[in-house]
Amino acid sequence: AFHVDMPHVVATTAEHPAVIETLKMYEQLGILKYTLAPVTSEGNADPATVAECITTSTCLVTCMHANNEVGALTDIAAVSRACRQRAEEMKLPEGQLLIHTDAAQSVGKVPVSVKAMDVDMLTVVGHKFGAPKGIAALVVVGDELHEGPKRLVPLLSGGSQERGARAGTENVPYIVGLGEAARIATEELDDYMNRTERIRSIMLADLQVACSSRGIDMIVHGPSPSDRRLPNTLSVALLGVDAKPMLSAVGADGVAASGGAACHSGTGSVSGSHVLVAMGHGGANDVLRGTMRLSVGRLTTEDEARRGVQVLVDQLASS
Structure with missing residues (x-):
């Protein structure tokens, strides 16, 4: 968002309320603008349709991997390719566009690969695959989102825990539970x-x-x-x-x-x-x-x- 005065976010009309309602709130606060790309009649996102919503101010595209109501899977790798190609065609500054996928419903149920999806961030929710309720994770690719001008704004301010991304003492038992649940889910x-x-x-x-x-x-x-x-x-x-x-x-x-x-x-x-x-x-x-x-x-x-x-x-x- 450091390249533009008013950041623009692209999501889809079938995203979880945790995404859509947050975007609505931030737009009302004057923090960002957003566009919701329509989904197909099957409930998944069309890569080209999502990419067409990108503007010169777009800093983030967020698209769920699996829909929580109907179970539709979106080809996130195809979404990433379409969006990165669109950013290149529009000559957006390198690094301006970040791609995030909400994998809350898919991790532990279908194969999920951050590398294959070519995303910058991926959300994991523990209780969806057997971890305790109340533990989740944001997988961030690379170091540049932790340091420098592109550093993510901390979720909670205060202490320097988790490389400054989230202040507060870590809940070690729940973190261990998340890791163990992920291991078991992968094996099974x-x-x-x-x-x-x-x-x-x-x-x-x-x-x-x-x-x-x-x-x-x-x-x-x-x-x-x-x-x-x-x-x-x-x-x-x-x-x-x-x-x-x-x-x-x-x-x-x-x-x-x-x-x-x-x-x-x-x-x-x-x-x-x-x-x-x-x-x-x-x-x-x-x-x-x-x-x-x-x-x-x-x-x-x-x-x-x-x-x-x-x-x-x-x-x-x-x-």
Whole structure:
């Protein structure tokens, strides 16, 4: 941001609220301007569309690797290539444009390589792959973002911990937990992907049979090819069904399901899903009202998943 008077940030319309709401706040404070690039109908970002949003004032492009609601994966390496090429064509000063990816949902679920993605920064969230809640990390490539004119502004000011990037005594037990969880997740990644993809497919098949027998049309959100979505996430819309009372009822039977993202399912509303709206469902009330998200955990068994679907189906029959 040291090259321009008013920094400009590019994100996408399907980013996590942690990104979008922060950008809104900083724009209101007069700290930056931002542009949200539209996503595809599958919920992932198109590299060319993101790159087209870059201006002479753009200092940061941030794009999530995996969507937290529908599981859509974005080819971050392609986004990086398109954005760096655009910066070169526009003759932006070397080093002005930084690229960040939010890998909160993907680390531990699919292969993630900072080098292959060609990003400058990558966010990791520990509890998404088995670390304690309350620990995360920002992976920063190279030394120049720690020193000199391009040094990142500290998240917290005060002490010089973490090379001046975040003041405060480090939470060593949680940091160790993050590292150990990352090690285990890496070792078990292939098995995790195969197992969760298989269980997810079983849940989808059971739902399809139940909906077909009841004359209910079902839409599966996100990309169909397995290499373009998270293996553990299933987001569907049951047309003509109000998912909200269903999801509330199944909770009493020990089934955890949500209308959208689990981290803000407590809002009790899927009509506010900015991701579904970004995917083009803004005017489709049936889709918004009937959407539910099911995800397979690391310890979820096939029997548990099938029981969960059956509880949903039973509730569907009584609604």
